[in-house]
Amino acid sequence: MLDGQKKDLSIYIHIPFCVRKCSYCDFLSAPADEGTKNKYVKALISEIKSCRQLAAEYLVKTIFIGGGTPSSLEGQSIAMILDAVRENFDLGREKEAGPEITIEINPGTVTRDKLRVYRKAGINRLSFGLQSADNKELRLLGRIHTFEEFRDNYRAARELGFRNINIDLISALPGQTLNNWLQTLEKAAALEPEHISAYGLIIEEGTPFFDSYGEEEPDEELDRQIYARTKEYLEGAGYYRYEISNYAKQGFVCEHNTVYWTCKEYLGLGLGAASLLGNERFHNEEDLLTYLKYSENYLNTRRDVKKMTEMEQMEEFMFLGLRMTQGVNKKVFAGKFGRSMQEVYGAVLKRSQLEGLIKEKGGNIYLTDKGIDLSNMVMARFLLN
Ligand code: SF4
Numbered sequence: 001m002l003d004g005q006k007k008d009l010s011i012y013i014h015i016p017f018c019v020r021k022c023s024y025c026d027f028l029s030a031p032a033d034e035g036t037k038n039k040y041v042k043a044l045i046s047e048i049k050s051c052r053q054l055a056a057e058y059l060v061k062t063i064f065i066g067g068g069t070p071s072s073l074e075g076q077s078i079a080m081i082l083d084a085v086r087e088n089f090d091l092g093r094e095k096e097a098g099p100e101i102t103i104e105i106n107p108g109t110v111t112r113d114k115l116r117v118y119r120k121a122g123i124n125r126l127s128f129g130l131q132s133a134d135n136k137e138l139r140l141l142g143r144i145h146t147f148e149e150f151r152d153n154y155r156a157a158r159e160l161g162f163r164n165i166n167i168d169l170i171s172a173l174p175g176q177t178l179n180n181w182l183q184t185l186e187k188a189a190a191l192e193p194e195h196i197s198a199y200g201l202i203i204e205e206g207t208p209f210f211d212s213y214g215e216e217e218p219d220e221e222l223d224r225q226i227y228a229r230t231k232e233y234l235e236g237a238g239y240y241r242y243e244i245s246n247y248a249k250q251g252f253v254c255e256h257n258t259v260y261w262t263c264k265e266y267l268g269l270g271l272g273a274a275s276l277l278g279n280e281r282f283h284n285e286e287d288l289l290t291y292l293k294y295s296e297n298y299l300n301t302r303r304d305v306k307k308m309t310e311m312e313q314m315e316e317f318m319f320l321g322l323r324m325t326q327g328v329n330k331k332v333f334a335g336k337f338g339r340s341m342q343e344v345y346g347a348v349l350k351r352s353q354l355e356g357l358i359k360e361k362g363g364n365i366y367l368t369d370k371g372i373d374l375s376n377m378v379m380a381r382f383l384l385n
Pocket of ligand 1: 029
C-alpha cells in the first residue's frame with residue numbers, strides 16, 4: 001500500500017510504573033520491582049507485534065510514551081519497545097520528516113547514558129514533569145526530585161542535542177500564592193524550553209491530597225489571576241497559548257496532544273491505555289496480571305468498546321476542539337457530519353457570542369478570554385442531550 005492511501009495514526013504507549021506515588025496522583029501507576037517491569041516490557045512488545053495486521057492500514061504520525069514514569073525503565077527497554085513499533089507499524093520515511101516521538105521524564109530518573117539511548121532510539125521530544133521550581137512545593141506534592149536535579153537533567157538533554165523539550169507545571173497548589181507560581185513560571189521559562197504545559201491542580205478523590213485538602217473551596221479569583229498572568233508572562237517570553245493550558249514557541253505545538261483535541265485516530269498500547277479508532281472508543285485492561293496474561297492478542301485486552309453515536313461525535317468535536325485557541329472550523333464540521341454547525345448549534349452559538357464567550361474568525365469559532373475563564377460552563381452548552 002502507498003503512504004498516500006494509509007490513514008494517519010498516533011500511538012500512545014503507557015508505562016504504569018513510578019518510583020513512588022505522588023500525593024496528588026490518581027493515574028494508573030505504581031512502584032514495581034525489576035522482574036515485574038521486565039515482564040511488562042515483554043507483554044507490551046507482544047501486544048505491539050499482535051497489531052501487525054491492524055497497523056497495515058495506517059501511517060504513524062506521532063508516538064507518545066507516557067505514564068507513570070517511562071524513564072523509570074532501563075533505556076534499553078524503551079529502545080526495544082520502539083524497535084517493536086518500527087518493525088510492525090509504518091513510520092514513514094523517518095530520516096526526512098519522521099514522526100514526533102515523545103517520552104515523559106520524571107527528573108531524577110535519567111542519566112546521560114539513558115538520554116543517549118533515547119536519542120539513538122529516535123526519540124525527538126522530551127517532556128519533563130517538573131511541576132514546581134520550589135523544593136518546598138515539590139516535597140508537598142510528594143515528588144521524588146528537587147529543582148536542581150531537574151535542571152541538571154535538562155542541561156544534559158540540551159547538551160546531547162534534544163531540540164524539542166516540554167516542561168510540565170502545576171499551579172494552584174495548596175497554600176501557593178500568585179507570586180510563588182510566577183517564580184516557578186519564571187524559572188522554567190528562563191531555561192527556554194520549546195513548550196510549557198501549565199495545568200491547575202485538580203484534587204482527585206482517593207489521593208492523600210484529597211484527605212488533606214479535598215474539603216477546601218477552590219479560590220476561583222486566584223485561579224483566574226493565575227490563568228491571566230500565566231498567559232501574559234509566557235506571551236512576553238515568546239510563547240503562544242494554543243490550548244487552554246498549553247504554550248509553545250512558534251513551530252513547537254505538541255502534535256500528539258493536538259490529535260486528542262481534534263478527534264483524530266489514536267491507538268493506546270499497554271495497561272489501561274485509551275484508544276479512538278474510527279468511531280470507537282475503548283481502553284485496555286487495567287489490571288496488571290490480567291494484562292500480562294492476555295497481551296499476546298491486542299483484541300483480548302480491549303475493554304469497554306463503545307461505538308459513538310453521531311451526536312456524541314459532534315459533542316466531542318466541539319468541546320475538545322474549543323480547548324484549542326484556534327477553535328473549531330465550520331467547514332470541517334460540515335464535511336465530517338454532513339450538517340452545518342449552524343443547523344446543530346445555532347442557538348448556542350448565538351447566545352455564547354452575544355455573551356462575549358466565543359467569537360468567529362475566518363470560519364473558525366473560538367473561545368474568547370472570558371470564554372476560557374468560564375470554559376467548563378461554555379463547553380457544557382455543546383452537549384446535545
Ligand atoms: S510521577 Fe506522575 S504518574 Fe507517577 S505518581 Fe507522580 S504524578 Fe503520578
